[in-house]
Amino acid sequence: MSGRMMQNSAIGRGGRWFRKAVMPVLAVIATLLAIWYVAVVPMNIKEVLTQAEREGAVIVPPSAAERRDAGRWGLVFANLDLIGPSWSTERARLPAPHQVAGELWKSTWVEETTGRRGIVQSGSFSNRSLIYHGGVTLTATVLGFVIGSVLGILLAVGIVYNRAMDLSVMPWAIISQTIPIVALAPMIIVVLYSVGLSGLVAKAAISAYLSFFPVAVGMVKGLRSPDAMQMDLLQTYSANKSQSFWKLRLPASVPYLFASLKIAIAASLVGAIVGELPVQRGGLGARMLGGSYYGQTEQIWAALFMAAVMAAGLVWLVGWIERRTLRAMGAQP
Amino acid sequence: MDGNNVPSSSTDHSVQTPVIIAENLSLTFQTGDGPVHALKDVNLTVDKGDFVSFIGPSGCGKTTFLRTIAALEAPTDGVLTVNGMVPDEARKARAYGYVFQAAGLYPWRTIEGNIRLPLEIMGFSRADIENRVRNVLELVELAGFKKKYPWQLSGGMQQRASIARALAFDADLLLMDEPFGALDEIVRDRLNEELLSLWARTQKTIAFVTHSIPEAVYLSTKIVVMSPRPGRITDVIESPLPKDRGLDIRDTPEFIAIAHRVREGLRAGHGDEV
Structure with a gap:
């Protein structure tokens, strides 16, 4: 009985530390990322629609003038299939978190290790990193x-x-x-x-x-x-x-x-x-x-x-x- | 006897040497509500080796009087001498050590470091400082705690350290402003006992401010009863109790008689206000 209790409390301590110290931080980060991903969709929707139209997709409403005056959220709900592309568009108004992370990685590690001007090939830090x-x-x-x-x-x-x-x-x-x-x-x-x-x-x-x-x-x-x-x-x-x-x-x-x-x-x-x-x-x-x-x-x-x-x-x-x-x-x- | 009180122990105590003489001493603070007479026509002589207690209600000027002796306040009228000098000169000649109500130890210095503080300021040599710190720490029985920081000590021990700090530079006069006022009664009794034994060993002159009647009667050879508005002396009692006394003396008729006289003095000073 007492042995089991001790074992439980040892597990409990690790679990408590996780619940009290790690969980709140992760929860806040997850919430912020979720808000960010949601915000990306209406922020980029107009550019995404223009892009899709150029590529021949059917979009609602079809005329550019109508889209200019329409609300962003309205456009999102009219074109639900274009939510995906809004997270990966090239020239986003608001880039998605993974795009920022990718840019951060590219302009630090990738640039320095593989770039022509990076520290690996030139011996000094690249002025593009x-x-x-x-x-x-x-x-x-x-x-x-x-x-x-x-x-x-x-x-x-x-x-x-x-x-x-x-x-x-x-x-x-x-x-x-x-x-x-x-x-x-x-x-x-x-x-x-x-x-x-x-x-x-x-x-x-x-x-x-x-x-x-x-x-x-x-x-x-x-x-x-x-x-x-x-x-x-x-x-x-x-x-x-x-x-x-x-x-x-x-x-x-x-x-x-x-x-x-x-x-x-x-x-x-x-x-x-x-x-x-x-x-x-x-x-x-x-x-x-x-x-x-x-x-x-x-x-x-x-x-x-x-x-x-x-x-x-x-x-x-x-x-x-x-x-x-x-x-x-x-x-x- | 400890090496650090050679000057005082070499003097002859059969001859009464005055240390503090106050003649018609007055101190008036100018405040927004008009002048406040903190001290009025105070006359008092404290002899070498005396243990003098100042007792009275708040506002009676007992602390102000002590601060005037220490040259922390300047009298507005009358004459005050400490060791035959004006208080400011006496302060510069390191005539006294001052113990405040709070221990006031520096939290960033160890106990040893705190006691070293006045010695560093006064420019003692390094070897001399080490010697003196060791001696006074033994005197207040804190030798084992010299490397501790103040927060690691109890309130009573902190106050003992602050007494050691006041003793470190060998002033013959110790001014104590309600040093045990913030401590509980059990610790206070013990420190009172220790203070008496310290006084007997070092032959210092001690001026002690308190608002506890038993403390004043137990410790003192002379009790000065004061009263407020204006701050003045109402009674000076020469204690008939023997110098060598234990805590149980507080149950003797002599002790109770002196305590009664102090209480009467305090009541008379208050007049119709009580």
Whole structure:
């Protein structure tokens, strides 16, 4: 009896882990994919009908003018046999998930291993692969993130220790974030180009512009987190400002800093992509805009997914460093 | 005797040396609702080796008085000297160690690291720091816990660590602001006993703020009863109890008599408000 119970509970534990951790994730992904596949049909129906008409199929209604004014769902129900082709059409408005996955595979693994310019045949990453373009974006993201974080921390220190900065800097920092970055990015690039800075530095500047703000806000809060009693204690030791900064304020701000850094790295990636839109010299932003110029929606979506994967990886990396750091600082596990 | 209290143990205790002298001390806070008289005409002398308790209801200025001694507040009138100096100089001369109501240990430092904090700030040598940390940890019986982080210790142990931190740099005066106020009664009894034995071994002068009558009577050689609005001293009781006392002294008639006098003093101070 007890042996059977133990066996059951061992199976139960694995089953529970599957039910509690894996099932919800799979369920959400399955739901999203289902919605996506359903949405693909009306999105592509007009192009699919035109294509089918050209190939001589009988479609309802037969005239192009009638189809132009008809509702998408109505067209779908009138031509139920064309649902299949809407998931595999060449120039889809909304490509189906498997088409995006195929493009992602083709523009990474296939391009690098078999392409003429791929790393296998040429020794360097192909400028037609998402690995190359992801790398271009990643370089700008990391550089901008480092610049923005350092700037944010310095601003926070200034705000906490200098009353004039406290009163003057924060309003400007907030205003800076209310301007849409898409409007500002081309101007930043033009202004930096005129002083001889372009390419990587210009993109990193936009990344830094987006990432300094969360770091500054988080660090101001963190540096001010020690309570009055903690400050009084240091006063009883006659500690000077630099001692109270290094021994109390800075270590107390570390958890706040990491929370901000996670937001900052994601913002930094967005900044780098936006910075690549007007320049068109490589990067995921260039791929997205290029794809939209030439109606290559699969290319846009593949680049989007590449950006999402990179963002997830970067945020995970910051989180990993956070866990290591806080554990080294004696945090309760 | 531990090596870290040579200066205090070498002095002759038969001669009364004043450590704290307050003469007509007043402190008024200016607030939006008008001035608040936190302290008014306070006169008090604390001698070397005394254990003085300040007791009174909230708002009577007992904590403010302690903070004024520590130069965390500045008096608006009157004279206050600590070791013959104005409080601010005394603070810079490391005249006192201060224990707050909360242990206030840094969560990112081990117990050892927390005790090292004042020593690092005051610029002690590395070897000296190691020595002192070891000595005070033994003094508060936490030697086995030096590598632990604060969250791994009970509230009582954390408060002992914070006392060790205040003792580490050899101040002769220990200022304690309701250090056991947040602890349960069983732990508090035990820490009271330990504090008395620590006081006997180190010969420190201790100023202790509390709102517990038994705690004040049990610990003190001198009990200062205070009352609010304005914060002032209503009674100073020199305790006839022997310096060497156990917890069971709380059942003796002498103890009960002093406790009664403290209670009367508190009631008189409150006037018609109670």
